[in-house]
Structure formats: structure tokens, C-alpha cells
Amino acid sequence: MADKPSGVEIQLENVTKRYPGSSEPAVADVSMTIPAGKIVILVGPSGCGKTTTMRMINRLIEPSSGRITIGGEDVQAFNADELRRNIGYAIQQAGLFPHFTVEQNIGVVPGLLKWSRKRIRERVEELMDLVGLDPAEFxxxxxxxxxxxxxxRVGVARALAADPPVLLMDEPFGAVDPITRGHLQDELLRLQESLRKTIVFVTHDFDEAVKLGDRIAVLGDKSSIQQYDTPEAIxxxxxxxxxxxFVGAGASLKQLTLLRVRDVSYSDTTLTATIGTSPAELHKRLTEQGRTYALVxxxxxxxxxxxxxxxLPAASSLTTVGRPVGDSVSTQSTLQDALEAILAEGGNAVVTGxxxxxVGTVDITTVTDTIQQLRTGHVDSESGQS
Structure with a gap:
């Protein structure tokens, strides 16, 4: 990990947005500091002004009054287009250009910044690998x-293309199914662990806020800040x-969202084989070890x-034999994700790095033991240790 974050601090000072013809402001007198290199979540009911607040940071919406600084620089001091090229922006349903290829979509901002073709291509390949898309294939x-x-994933790569210090994300995972959403959240946390951007993330899903946020701003009407603190404190x-x-019922179960799979014990004792192994060889290994299942x-x-x-006796290769791995989790996944995957898989879930x-599997006993420890107050949510 880098010695210091690549992100920069953002400050909102008495920021207000009034639309012509409206008697009440959409956003009224918002002040908050977004620390460098952290993920800050803006969460609140529909229509409360959270997206308007975020869009004033890159001046997609111009504030009526107040001051916004990024890295100590007033955003009004910059040309609006120049400002936006130095701030990553990811939205729901990705917002990709339909007639551009994946490579062209990711390379849009570097192209506007007059990067060389070679540099753009290298950056595209680097980012595609970073977000888990094989460049040769996609x-x-x-x-x-x-x-x-x-x-x-392409939308996130495009937002990161010019290596901006700030990334704005407006419900970026809201339009995908729950399993894919969980994987994308894990991917963002994995990226952030090494990139350490300053990320402002808008959502209406409190569980998503708890999972992703270093800090959460719970917003009420006109973006009034009801509470701005760590997920644990809220x-x-x-x-x-x-x-x-917003916290709702079952706050103790929501503590599972504060713990990661990496924080608990997971097993790496499953017998594994590579896809090129012959079925006969794998059958022999399973039989000798008295095992029933193997993971390919x-x-x-x-x-x-x-x-x-x-x-295995009737199989000619391991390519199609057995059943595909269903819902898996990563070491970045929460124990809530793990519990859902375990229930879907029927006993344990595969863990990936x-x-x-x-890297291993996690089972229902590990999660239920952790729930019991949470209920008795014996788990440290930072380390997962009792």
C-alpha cells in the first residue's frame, strides 16, 4: 500500500443550491469535510438532495452559494471541463458510449487530455486487468x-483512466442483480485498498453504505446532515x-457488514485440481483420501x-463435469455476503483472493459462531477477533 493516499481532501462550506422558481432550496447550507483517501457515503431518502450535493463537487450542478475546495483549491477557480477531466465519475448503468468499444470508452478522458496512443493503450490494459476484465477478450x-x-466494471475503469485523485459515484451498482452487486462492491474495496482515492459515493441502500463507507453522512431534507460518522458509530x-x-431492525446482524471474510478463519483444506488434470487422476486422489468432492x-x-x-469414471475431461461454482465471496466480502453465499451454496462458500x-472456503459454523460472539459483545469489529 502507498505511504500516503493518492486522493485529496474535499471541503464543502455552507453550500446551497436554489433552482429558479422554487421557494425552497434543493440543498441548504451543507458543510462537511471529506478526508483524503477515504470512501464517504451520502445516504438518504429519494429526493433529499444527495445526488445534487455530489454533482456540485464537479460542477455538473453549479452551487448557488457557498464554497467547495478540492485539495485546498476552490473548484470555481477552474474551467468546468478541465475540472471534470480531473475527477472520475461513475453512474448507474455505467453510461457507456454504445458505439465505442470497451477500449475506446475507457480511453475517452486520456484522449481528451492528449495522451499518446501508446500511453492510452497501456493504461486501458492496466485498468482492464485491475477491474478483472481480460483485455484480449473484452x-x-x-x-x-x-x-x-x-x-x-468498464464504467469504473473509465472513471479511473486519467488517475484522478477524486472519484464520484452515483448509485453505480444500483441496476445490477444482488450477487453481481456484491461482487462489484468487493472489487471497489479491493481497488481502494491499493489506490486510496477520495471517493464520494451516493446510495439509498444503508447496507451498502455500511459495507463500503469509511464514513457515512446520513442526509435528511435539503441534504441536512443528520449524522456524519463511522459505520460502527452510527x-x-x-x-x-x-x-x-435507516439502521432499522436487526442492528446486531448488520454488524456482520462491518466484518470481512479476511477477519475470520476460513479453511483451505478442500481438495483442488486444475482444469487440465485427467478425471482418472482426480478420481484416484479423491478415493485415496476418502473424499467426496473436489474443486476444479x-x-x-x-x-x-x-x-x-x-x-469422474465416465468423464473425458474436467471442463464440463460436475456443477459450476455458484455464489462465491472474496476476502473483501462481508460476513453478510458470506452468509448469503453459504445459504445459496448449501453449507459453505468458496473464497477468492x-x-x-x-484461497479457501468459509462455512456456516464460522458465521454463526461470529453472530453469537457479536450478540455477547465479544467480537472486535476492526479485527474480527474475540
Whole structure:
């Protein structure tokens, strides 16, 4: 990890937005400091002004009054287009240009900044690898040829293309299915661990806020700040009834969102085999060890299929035998994610590392033991240790 964050501090000082013809401001007198290199979540009900507040940072919406600084520089001192080229921006459904390839979409801002073709191509490849898309496979595809989750990965890569210190994200994962959403959240946390950008993230989903945020700003009408604190503090001590309503019932279970899979013990004792292993050899290994199942990995050690010993005698290869791995989790996933994956998989879930490689499995006993420790107050949410 870098010695210091690559992000910079953002300050909002008495920021207000009034629209012509409206008697009340959309955003009224908001002041907050967003620390450098941290993820700050703006969460609140629809229409409260959270997206308007975020868009004033890159002047997609011009504030009526007040002051916004990025790294100590007043945003009004910059040309608006220049400002936006130095701030990453990712939105729901990715907002990709439909007639541009993946490579062209990611390279848009570097192109506007007059980077050389060689530098742009190298940056595109670096970012595609970073967000888990094989450049050889996806570089020349168009958005319509991608899944929703793949489109969002391209959107994040495009937002990071010019290596901006600040990344604004407006409900970027709101339009994908829950499993893909969890994986994208994990990917963002993995990226942030090394990139340490200053990220302002808008959502209406409090569970997402707790999972992703270093700090959460719970906003009320006109973006009034009801509470601005760490997820742990908000869960433990909601400032008022509105915040308590966002926390909702089962606050102790929400503590599972504060703990990561990496914080608890997960097993690496599952028998594994690479996709090129012969079925006969794997059958022999399973039989000798008295095991029933094996996990098949690809050449990059990414989990692909579960194979039962009885499936192997008639199999010609491991490519299609058994069943595909279903819902997996990463070391960045929360224990809430792990619990959902375990229930979907029927007993345990595969755990992957930073590049999608297999690192172990986590089972229901580990999660239920942690829940019991949370109920009795014996788990440290920073370390996951009792």
C-alpha cells in the first residue's frame, strides 16, 4: 500500500443550491469535510438532495452559494471541463458510449487530455486487468455485448483512466442483480485498498453504505446532515429517530457488514485440481483420501466447478463435469455476503483472493459462531477477533 493516499481532501462550506422558481432550496447550507483517501457515503431518502450535493463537487450542478475546495483549491477557480477531466465519475448503468468499444470508452478522458496512443493503450490494459476484465477478450467488445456487471466494471475503469485523485459515484451498482452487486462492491474495496482515492459515493441502500463507507453522512431534507460518522458509530449510536430508521431492525446482524471474510478463519483444506488434470487422476486422489468432492480451478487458479467422485469414471475431461461454482465471496466480502453465499451454496462458500484466485472456503459454523460472539459483545469489529 502507498505511504500516503493518492486522493485529496474535499471541503464543502455552507453550500446551497436554489433552482429558479422554487421557494425552497434543493440543498441548504451543507458543510462537511471529506478526508483524503477515504470512501464517504451520502445516504438518504429519494429526493433529499444527495445526488445534487455530489454533482456540485464537479460542477455538473453549479452551487448557488457557498464554497467547495478540492485539495485546498476552490473548484470555481477552474474551467468546468478541465475540472471534470480531473475527477472520475461513475453512474448507474455505467453510461457507456454504445458505439465505442470497451477500449475506446475507457480511453475517452486520456484522449481528451492528449495522451499518446501508446500511453492510452497501456493504461486501458492496466485498468482492464485491475477491474478483472481480460483485455484480449473484452477490449474490442461493445457495451451491448457485455453483462450489466461487466459494463459497470468498464464504467469504473473509465472513471479511473486519467488517475484522478477524486472519484464520484452515483448509485453505480444500483441496476445490477444482488450477487453481481456484491461482487462489484468487493472489487471497489479491493481497488481502494491499493489506490486510496477520495471517493464520494451516493446510495439509498444503508447496507451498502455500511459495507463500503469509511464514513457515512446520513442526509435528511435539503441534504441536512443528520449524522456524519463511522459505520460502527452510527450502528451503535444513531443520532436521532431518522437515522435509527435507516439502521432499522436487526442492528446486531448488520454488524456482520462491518466484518470481512479476511477477519475470520476460513479453511483451505478442500481438495483442488486444475482444469487440465485427467478425471482418472482426480478420481484416484479423491478415493485415496476418502473424499467426496473436489474443486476444479482454471490455469489462473480461479474456481470453476465442483466435482463429485461419482461423476469422474465416465468423464473425458474436467471442463464440463460436475456443477459450476455458484455464489462465491472474496476476502473483501462481508460476513453478510458470506452468509448469503453459504445459504445459496448449501453449507459453505468458496473464497477468492485479490485476483479471483482460490484461497479457501468459509462455512456456516464460522458465521454463526461470529453472530453469537457479536450478540455477547465479544467480537472486535476492526479485527474480527474475540
Amino acid at each position: 477490449r474490442d467488445r461493445y457495451p451491448r455485448q457485455l453483462s450489466g456487471g461487466q459494463q459497470q 450502528l451503535a449510536h444513531p443520532a436521532n429517530d431518522m437515522v435509527a430508521g 480451478l482454471d490455469d489462473r487458479r480461479r474456481p470453476k466447478r465442483w466435482v463429485h467422485v461419482r461423476d 485479490s485476483r479471483g484466485e482460490y
